[in-house]
Amino acid sequence: MDESELVERSAATRDMAAFAGLVRMHQGRLRGFLLRMTRGNDALADDLAQDSFLEAWRKIAQYRGDGPFFGWLASIAYSRYLMEARRRKLEPLEDSEEREIETENGQHARLDLERAMAHLAPPERAALTACYALGYSNEEAAKMLSMPLGTLKSHVLRGREKLQMLLQGWERKAMP
Amino acid sequence: MTDELDVRLSNPLPEITDCGFSARVVKHIAVEHLRRVRIEAGVMIAGVAAVLGVLPFTDLGRAIAQAADAMGASVSVAAAFAALVLSAVLAEAVRE
Numbered sequence: 001m002d003e004s005e006l007v008e009r010s011a012a013t014r015d016m017a018a019f020a021g022l023v024r025m026h027q028g029r030l031r032g033f034l035l036r037m038t039r040g041n042d043a044l045a046d047d048l049a050q051d052s053f054l055e056a057w058r059k060i061a062q063y064r065g066d067g068p069f070f071g072w073l074a075s076i077a078y079s080r081y082l083m084e085a086r087r088r089k090l091e092p093l094e095d096s097e098e099r100e101i102e103t104e105n106g107q108h109a110r111l112d113l114e115r116a117m118a119h120l121a122p123p124e125r126a127a128l129t130a131c132y133a134l135g136y137s138n139e140e141a142a143k144m145l146s147m148p149l150g151t152l153k154s155h156v157l158r159g160r161e162k163l164q165m166l167l168q169g170w171e172r173k174a175m176p
Numbered sequence: 177m178t179d180e181l182d183v184r185l186s187n188p189l190p191e192i193t194d195c196g197f198s199a200r201v202v203k204h205i206a207v208e209h210l211r212r213v214r215i216e217a218g219v220m221i222a223g224v225a226a227v228l229g230v231l232p233f234t235d236l237g238r239a240i241a242q243a244a245d246a247m248g249a250s251v252s253v254a255a256a257f258a259a260l261v262l263s264a265v266l267a268e269a270v271r272e
Contacts, residue, residue: 032189132185
């Protein structure tokens with residue numbers, strides 16, 4: 001059964017087996033997305049993914065099929081992440097943490113995109129992930145992250161600049 | 177650097193292996209679904225009980241009781257019920 005059939009059956013007849021198929025189909029990518037958003041906190045990422053699937057099950061009749069199903073799922077996950085971040089007051093890395101990472105891992109940081117990603121603000125991380133790793137168009141990504149198109153573009157631009165600076169800085173440090 | 181960064185960014189997110197995650201999610205959904213069904217049934221039963229408890233003391237309840245009495249005493253209603261039962265028995269016999 002393909003994705004659209006599974007979605008249709010889940011929404012029309014509340015078919016739990018069909019929804020289980022959707023969970024199996026998308027859990028890997030959704031958890032990967034949340035793992036990046038939570039900066040590698042796999043327990044938190046899994047909790048958020050589980051809550052997102054539960055919310056998706058409750059709201060599946062509201063999915064109108066006007067965009068990729070994973071995008072709809074990821075938009076639920078992203079808003080859950082933002083709520084959790086506000087609740088737990090998850091802040092950007094402190095200066096001291098940043099220095100620690102730079103000095104301890106300077107040699108290995110050259111290829112470490114994830115570590116650099118962890119230094120970006122959540123909307124920058126989410127925008128870059130949606131546009132690059134998930135391969136969505138700017139319009140789809142803006143819809144997924146519930147932000148205006150212009151805001152999304154500036155997050156992508158600013159995020160790329162920061163990544164470039166961080167990675168170049170680490171590369172220079174790693175050079176003998 | 178820009179091209180290299182684009183390539184790195186475009187790498188798909190690492191696929192995380194299931195390791196029982198989907199089963200846990202589905203189990204949670206089933207529990208929530210059951211809880212919701214029970215709540216809905218409870219609300220419905222409470223509603224029906226409330227209506228049945230109050231109905232005999234209202235004008236509407238008295239009107240329904242009178243209508244039921246009248247229907248019970250009516251020959252045409254009895255004939256209609258008999259026709260219904262006979263048709264059902266016949267339909268069952270034909271199906272068999």
